Amino acid sequence: MRSSWHVFWREFRRSFHTTGAVAPSSAALARALCHHLPEPPAEPAPAPSGTPRRVLEVGPGTGAVTRHILARLGPEDRLDLVEINPQFVQFLQRRFEQDTQFAPYRQQVHLHQGSVLEWNPPQRYDVVISGLPLNNFQPEQVQQFLDHFAHLAGEQGxxxxxxxxxxxxxxxxxxxxxxxxxxxxGITEVLDRCFGQYEFRRQLVLRNLPPAWVHHLRFREPAEE
Ligand SMILES: C[S@@+](CC[C@H](N)C(=O)[O-])C[C@H]1O[C@@H](n2cnc3c(N)ncnc32)[C@H](O)[C@@H]1O
Incomplete structure (x- = not known):
């Protein structure tokens, strides 16, 4: 199996618009993205809501963040991966067959090829983690992605x-x-407006190339003045 760095670099050159980064995210960035997906208790216990968690990762690429999500999944939790690039999908499929960190979770993970904008399952998610390269899109598309994330997560996610x-x-x-x-x-305006209304936590991750801000949002209706 080719290394994830090799595949990422190749897809960066082939499909810059959707890949948007030269290398996979670092472990530090992945951990920050998983901040609201706590590890399950060592002893099997019901999730706080009494139901298994539903997690969505958008744009998993070669699985740099996926690996950290998997380590936090309880036995009943479910992870959906939605990835637009067929090359990344193929790479991930092989990881779930061959990689010892991925294979044990095969039954809990559903990998879908396509744009997240076309992904519309009947149930909402507890956690949505996105790796989309927002800087590469038009402001209206960024707004569309955010609206769709809001729809997928509902008011609680x-x-x-x-x-x-x-x-x-x-x-x-x-x-x-x-x-x-x-x-x-235009993208800055869209994001700033969204952060002003829905962001409840922001983390700076220096150990990534380049350093990154991680934004955590909950799309509750803003409180009445
Ligand atoms: C910056 S890379 C992040 C990859 C990985 N999450 C990481 O952190 O290393 C962006 C990823 O988003 C995917 N992507 C771009 N547009 C997408 C869309 N509309 N729907 C689903 N995935 C998309 C790309 O193919 C790529 O895998």
Whole structure:
């Protein structure tokens, strides 16, 4: 099996728009993304709600974050993976067959190829963890992703995702085309509005290349003034 770094680098060059990073996320970033998915108790016990947890990972790539999610799954929990790039899907399928850290969870994991925007299961998720490269999209698409995450998580679920520190703001001010600057400014506006309403926790992860902010959101209706 090729290394995840090799596959990631190849897909970065082939499909930059959807991959958006040169390398998989670090363990530190993965742990921060899993902050709201606590490890199950050593003794089997019912989840706080009395029901198994439902977890969604959007854009798992080669599985850098998936590995940390799996380590936190209780025996009854379920993980859905939605990945748009067939090469990553193939790589992950092989991991679930051959990798000793992945294979034991095969029965609890459902891997789907396609865009998350077309993913609409009947039940909501307790935790949604996204690796989407938001800086590569149009502001309207970023809004669409956020709206869809809100729908998938409902009012109780937590949505966690990251963005690289300062990268978009730097690019906004560097000598890029006016169209690109406008697009990046639009993304900043969409995200800032969303953070203002729904973000309840933010973590800085320095041990990642580049360093990243992890945002944790709950899409409850904002409180009345
Ligand atoms: C920055 S990479 C993150 C990969 C991995 N989560 C990590 O942290 O190493 C972005 C991932 O999102 C996937 N992706 C991009 N657009 C997507 C979409 N609309 N639906 C599902 N996955 C998507 C890419 O193929 C890629 O695997």
């Amino acid at each position: 937590v949505v966690s995702f990251f963005q690289y520190v300062a990268v978009r703001r730097l690019r906004q001010h560097l000598g890029l085309s006016p169209g690109t600057r406008r697009r990046l400014r």
